Amino acid sequence: MSDLIQKCLDAGLSMTTARRAILRALENSEDHPDALMLHDRAKAYDPTIAQATVYRTMRLLEQEGLVEKHDFGNGRARYEEAEKEQHDHLINLSTGEIIEFHDTDLEALKIEIAKRLGFDLKDHRLELYGVPRE
Amino acid sequence: MSDLIQKCLDAGLSMTTARRAILRALENSEDHPDALMLHDRAKAYDPTIAQATVYRTMRLLEQEGLVEKHDFGNGRARYEEAEKEQHDHLINLSTGEIIEFHDTDLEALKIEIAKRLGFDLKDHRLELYGVPRE
DNA sequence: ACCATATTGATAATCGTTCGCAAGTAGGAA
DNA sequence: TTCCTACTTGCGAACGATTATCAATATGGT
Numbered sequence: 001m002s003d004l005i006q007k008c009l010d011a012g013l014s015m016t017t018a019r020r021a022i023l024r025a026l027e028n029s030e031d032h033p034d035a036l037m038l039h040d041r042a043k044a045y046d047p048t049i050a051q052a053t054v055y056r057t058m059r060l061l062e063q064e065g066l067v068e069k070h071d072f073g074n075g076r077a078r079y080e081e082a083e084k085e086q087h088d089h090l091i092n093l094s095t096g097e098i099i100e101f102h103d104t105d106l107e108a109l110k111i112e113i114a115k116r117l118g119f120d121l122k123d124h125r126l127e128l129y130g131v132p133r134e
Numbered sequence: 135m136s137d138l139i140q141k142c143l144d145a146g147l148s149m150t151t152a153r154r155a156i157l158r159a160l161e162n163s164e165d166h167p168d169a170l171m172l173h174d175r176a177k178a179y180d181p182t183i184a185q186a187t188v189y190r191t192m193r194l195l196e197q198e199g200l201v202e203k204h205d206f207g208n209g210r211a212r213y214e215e216a217e218k219e220q221h222d223h224l225i226n227l228s229t230g231e232i233i234e235f236h237d238t239d240l241e242a243l244k245i246e247i248a249k250r251l252g253f254d255l256k257d258h259r260l261e262l263y264g265v266p267r268e
Numbered sequence: 269a270c271c272a273t274a275t276t277g278a279t280a281a282t283c284g285t286t287c288g289c290a291a292g293t294a295g296g297a298a
Numbered sequence: 299t300t301c302c303t304a305c306t307t308g309c310g311a312a313c314g315a316t317t318a319t320c321a322a323t324a325t326g327g328t
Contacts, residue, residue: 119262130251130253132252
């Protein structure tokens with residue numbers, strides 16, 4: 001239910017061995033991989049793929065709106081498939097694990113605050129950093 | 135009412151010409167300068183100061199908790215004096231201007247969400263990106 | 269199958285930031 | 299004050315993530 005290859009074709013992108021490999025690697029990723037991780041994983045489908053191709057492709061996918069790029073502060077950008085449902089991230093400081101969450105009140109409040117300051121909200125970034133309770 | 139030089143002395147840091155220059159530059163900054171901007175501004179007080187010294191000093195000040203480092207997504211880290219009052223940032227996409235705001239409900243909600251997910255909130259990052267209304 | 273165009277791999281370049289090192293201070297002891 | 303030692307500095311090299319360059323290769327419409 002997330003056929004990235006099909007979405008790329010729909011977007012008019014030509015489909016190459018390298019791209020297919022990256023798209024499969026991304027679809028099989030449950031976490032939020034960075035470019036190096038994606039490169040490693042994509043090698044399973046295309047052993048000769050180059051890092052530069054991964055970077056180029058991720059940039060392309062981001063521009064096409066098929067992928068979201070995040071910066072969780074560890075130097076490397078992290079990627080995930082663009083989802084329809086809005087969500088934010090909580091980073092477990094003990095493990096580095098990233099947890100997705102959604103809160104309607106929070107969404108409303110962000111828009112409300114921007115409005116109060118005289119702005120239309122175009123984008124936002126919310127990351128919570130925490131340690132397991134107790 | 136924000137004598138950074140005194141705070142540094144209180145923290146046991148030795149006070150050099152270069153550090154004094156950086157601290158003055160920072161105190162006189164109403165915006166959220168990056169390392170390059172601080173370097174330029176510090177030159178007014180110490181014309182021979184090096185970029186590396188600015189980077190080193192900002193890292194030190196951050197470790198001492200006297201300065202906060204932000205990444206607003208433009209490649210360069212931005213700095214501001216650590217304030218007692220918690221605040222978040224709204225970035226005006228039309229001008230690049232950064233507006234600080236505080237919202238009690240929002241603070242509470244962030245803690246509440248972390249708790250609901252089973253975490254104690256240790257840190258967080260919220261940035262709103264908007265354009266002036268209308 | 270053919271060809272113009274887009275894409276690739278390999279490598280150099282870029283940009284912010286950090287490191288290594290010799291020379292130069294700060295600031296406490298004498 | 300003068301000395302001394304550890305901390306700082308300025309400079310330039312090094313670094314890590316990402317992007318650009320470019321010749322060679324694949325794509326997909328014809």
